[in-house]
Amino acid sequence: MPLTSYSFAFRAMASHCEVRVYAPDGPTARHWSDSAIAEVRRIETKYSRYRDDSVTTEINRAAGGAPIAVDAETGALLDFAAALHAQSEGLFDLTSGVLRRAWDFKAQRIPSQPLLDTLLKCVGWSKVDWRSPTICLGASMEIDFGGIGKEYAADRAATLIMELGAQHGLVNLGGDIRVMGPHADGSAWKIAVQDPRGEPGATIAHLEVSLGAMATSGDYERFFESGGRRYSHLLDPRSGWPVEFWRSVSVVAPIAIAAGACATVAMLTPVDRALKFLDAQGVRYLAVDAVGHQHSK
Amino acid sequence: MKTGSILAAALALPGLVPAAYAQVTVPNATLIQFKYLYYRDYQESGNRITVNSPALYLLAPISDSWVFEIGAVYDNVSGASPYYHTTLSGASGRGIEDARSAGDITVTKYFGRTAISARAAYSTEDDYKSIAGGLTLRHATPDQNTTFMIGGGYSSDEISPTDGPVFTRTKTTIDGIVGISQVLSKNDTAQLNLYYAQQRGYLSDPYKALYGVDQRPDKRDQMAALLRWNHYFEGLRASLRTSYRFYHDDWEVNAHTGTVEWAQELPYGFTLTPSLRYTTQSAAFFYYDPVYDATLGPPFPPGYLSSPNAFYTSDQRLSAFGGITPGIKVAKSFAGGWSVDAKAEYYEQRADWRIGGDGSPGLENFKAQLYQVGVAKKF
Numbered sequence: 001m002p003l004t005s006y007s008f009a010f011r012a013m014a015s016h017c018e019v020r021v022y023a024p025d026g027p028t029a030r031h032w033s034d035s036a037i038a039e040v041r042r043i044e045t046k047y048s049r050y051r052d053d054s055v056t057t058e059i060n061r062a063a064g065g066a067p068i069a070v071d072a073e074t075g076a077l078l079d080f081a082a083a084l085h086a087q088s089e090g091l092f093d094l095t096s097g098v099l100r101r102a103w104d105f106k107a108q109r110i111p112s113q114p115l116l117d118t119l120l121k122c123v124g125w126s127k128v129d130w131r132s133p134t135i136c137l138g139a140s141m142e143i144d145f146g147g148i149g150k151e152y153a154a155d156r157a158a159t160l161i162m163e164l165g166a167q168h169g170l171v172n173l174g175g176d177i178r179v180m181g182p183h184a185d186g187s188a189w190k191i192a193v194q195d196p197r198g199e200p201g202a203t204i205a206h207l208e209v210s211l212g213a214m215a216t217s218g219d220y221e222r223f224f225e226s227g228g229r230r231y232s233h234l235l236d237p238r239s240g241w242p243v244e245f246w247r248s249v250s251v252v253a254p255i256a257i258a259a260g261a262c263a264t265v266a267m268l269t270p271v272d273r274a275l276k277f278l279d280a281q282g283v284r285y286l287a288v289d290a291v292g293h294q295h296s297k
Numbered sequence: 298m299k300t301g302s303i304l305a306a307a308l309a310l311p312g313l314v315p316a317a318y319a320q321v322t323v324p325n326a327t328l329i330q331f332k333y334l335y336y337r338d339y340q341e342s343g344n345r346i347t348v349n350s351p352a353l354y355l356l357a358p359i360s361d362s363w364v365f366e367i368g369a370v371y372d373n374v375s376g377a378s379p380y381y382h383t384t385l386s387g388a389s390g391r392g393i394e395d396a397r398s399a400g401d402i403t404v405t406k407y408f409g410r411t412a413i414s415a416r417a418a419y420s421t422e423d424d425y426k427s428i429a430g431g432l433t434l435r436h437a438t439p440d441q442n443t444t445f446m447i448g449g450g451y452s453s454d455e456i457s458p459t460d461g462p463v464f465t466r467t468k469t470t471i472d473g474i475v476g477i478s479q480v481l482s483k484n485d486t487a488q489l490n491l492y493y494a495q496q497r498g499y500l501s502d503p504y505k506a507l508y509g510v511d512q513r514p515d516k517r518d519q520m521a522a523l524l525r526w527n528h529y530f531e532g533l534r535a536s537l538r539t540s541y542r543f544y545h546d547d548w549e550v551n552a553h554t555g556t557v558e559w560a561q562e563l564p565y566g567f568t569l570t571p572s573l574r575y576t577t578q579s580a581a582f583f584y585y586d587p588v589y590d591a592t593l594g595p596p597f598p599p600g601y602l603s604s605p606n607a608f609y610t611s612d613q614r615l616s617a618f619g620g621i622t623p624g625i626k627v628a629k630s631f632a633g634g635w636s637v638d639a640k641a642e643y644y645e646q647r648a649d650w651r652i653g654g655d656g657s658p659g660l661e662n663f664k665a666q667l668y669q670v671g672v673a674k675k676f
Binding site for chain 2: 031080152156160282
């Protein structure tokens, strides 16, 4: 039976999302896609910091109080975040979201150093008491799975469809993409990389992925300019200030959560060290530095 | 920083790569498979049994939660079955020519991560009829890393020998299985199964009973434990599959079997799988060596006259021995869902290959060859 390509678009995690899959028939494709979308929504509901009933809110609400126990899935994500914090010398930090209280990209306001200094007291994974299965945040601290949630959901959703039998397709959650397998004819997916200074939809290159994942981190999603300087949402959790080493970093790795983590850490790292870091992680990448030069491997 | 350390940390997260096999998922393709088996066993004194057996198998998902499986097999058995011991001096046997037809059907209903299967089977030959049925329940944990299985079955067999006095005897078997499969890592899976079976009724070999001396207990309680571990070597693109099976029954047969297979992926869709199996077992408590009663001579065991109703068997399969089975299988998959495979196995059983005790003395070594070819198509 020949395989047909099916595409299902949906909105989740504040992004345009898509399941593309080759299936023997429409009902099968629909069943696979429904299963994947349900998994994405499950993760969004469970970890959204905007929901009163989410695990994230529950953990944040208990900050400064007694330790609370978390389930196995949340525990695994916290373990991963802890490992990532250690391996990135503190650049990847689940608690850095507190800095959003100072950086208002709508009002385009540069915060005062005393305000940042105050907020930095509430930032730092090393101040979190995570002893599986219990977690305890210091007073006024917050965690936020936004930095890994979309990638994690893409991985889980794609894996679910693969276990249902799909061999060709991808799950795309707002540019964080997990590929289940190449096109039915064996050719790789050509995934476009957004031009970080172009119109939305303008691309600078294509990366080919047959099996694995691609994730991109860019400085163009939220930013403002003031006094000739560009202030992006990419904040160094140690200083509280935006960094401007890269316009964008796209990483291809076997799974999306690893690709996303590498892209995030590289974005916050000066060019030479970032390239060494990406090489050491054994991933493919296409990175555009602050003056527009492309670096790729 | 270590190479790929972030990926290594990410792979510790559950459910980000497809589970190897510890999962309950609905098959999504129809499969038709045909296999042809040729088997012969022989001893120094001559050929014993030859079997030619074509088999057909169909697996069909009917909806996204119902799956049907149908199997049919036809065996043609010919050769000679020894009346009693095949000793080094040789003993003639009964020439046999028999045909067996068997069919079975399995229906599986999936409820998310849970599946219930019901199976019915029927088998018939000139002197034998068997019906069987069973139920199996499988359930996977939400991360699909652990699968539990529990099942039970019943079979009823009817034996009507075509030689000698006309009689019909029956045998019933009830059995149960519990199992757990666990994905240990991206490349490792383990499985533990425990079996239990109770056989009741006529368990002797009617032809050996007619021409020799074969008087077995009318009950046999069997148990077995199977431990499996598979590891995939990514760099080598090969799987190492190992298993150990312990078997015990109340006839005092204790057997240990170890199997090692290496499935090597090769270019152009080929897979080459060499395998080696070793088994060692103790004799049933009523097995007698080929030493016969001084008065009656063969096939009667010593002391037969004073206790003619005791349990006796001369069946080599219930003696103490060790056996080695080297094998090789080559498979190739083609575009469009076609695949073909061919397998060859050689088996040799010797008393002195037993480990953990002496083998049964005075028997000829037993050898067998098995060849199988198959073709399958997925839709």
